[in-house]
Amino acid sequence: MVSAAATRVRSEAALRDPERIIRALIDSAVDHYLPALDRIGDFINRLEDRVIRNPVPPTLREIFHLKRVLLDLRRTATSMREVANGLVRRFDTARSGARESIDQDLRFYYRGVYEHAVRVVDFIETYRDLLAGSIDVYLSAVANRTNEVMKILTLWGTIAMPLLVLTNFYGMNVRLPLEQNPYALAPIGLIMVASTILVFIYIRRKHWM
Numbered sequence: 001m002v003s004a005a006a007t008r009v010r011s012e013a014a015l016r017d018p019e020r021i022i023r024a025l026i027d028s029a030v031d032h033y034l035p036a037l038d039r040i041g042d043f044i045n046r047l048e049d050r051v052i053r054n055p056v057p058p059t060l061r062e063i064f065h066l067k068r069v070l071l072d073l074r075r076t077a078t079s080m081r082e083v084a085n086g087l088v089r090r091f092d093t094a095r096s097g098a099r100e101s102i103d104q105d106l107r108f109y110y111r112g113v114y115e116h117a118v119r120v121v122d123f124i125e126t127y128r129d130l131l132a133g134s135i136d137v138y139l140s141a142v143a144n145r146t147n148e149v150m151k152i153l154t155l156w157g158t159i160a161m162p163l164l165v166l167t168n169f170y171g172m173n174v175r176l177p178l179e180q181n182p183y184a185l186a187p188i189g190l191i192m193v194a195s196t197i198l199v200f201i202y203i204r205r206k207h208w209m
Contacts, residue, residue: 023106026113029080033120036073037127040066044130051134055141063138067131074124081117084110155209162195 043066050059087110166188203209 023109026080026084029076030113030116033073033077033116037120037123040070040127041123044127044134048130048134048137051138051141055138055145060135060138063131063134067128070124070128070131074121074128077117077120077124081114081121084114084117088114152209155203158203159196159199162199163192166192166195 047059047063047066051063088107
């Protein structure tokens with residue numbers, strides 16, 4: 001930004017006036033804000049898509065990094081807004097005289113700079129709100145994914161529960177029915193399979209999976 005303003009000052013003889021040098025610096029600052037904000041807006045849109053499709057920690061780190069960038073931009077844009085507002089007030093309180101027409105031109109110019117800075121700050125606040133919303137979406141997506149994993153694990157544990165109950169029951173070190181029967185394996189196996197199928201059917205009818 002400063003190099004662009006310096007190039008403009010060197011290239012135009014009319015800018016030897018200190019007032020115009022200030023205008024060149026402000027013009028360079030103003031001209032660089034909107035393209036930067038456009039790129040940030042596009043990047044935020046891509047971040048939102050990534051948050052929805054695949055919420056992973058690197059995406060969250062990028063969101064926080066972008067929030068810091070916007071905070072720095074807001075600080076500089078707010079300073080520029082206050083400077084432009086101060087210059088507008090200066091011309092509002094200036095006495096009429098030989099420079100009245102020039103002062104009016106500069107006043108309109110700085111008024112435009114001030115309004116531009118206000119729009120820039122509004123854009124930055126909007127993008128910060130979007131990033132805050134992206135963080136909320138990320139946290140919700142991670143929580144939903146965790147709940148889904150826990151749900152699946154719980155359901156499979158419930159389906160396997162009849163198997164665990166019967167195997168643990170017959171694993172006790174006491175005498176049990178059919179323990180000595182050589183043909184007991186088939187009915188016990190059928191009971192295990194049937195109970196597991198019944199639990200699975202019950203879960204499906206409840207639309208839990």
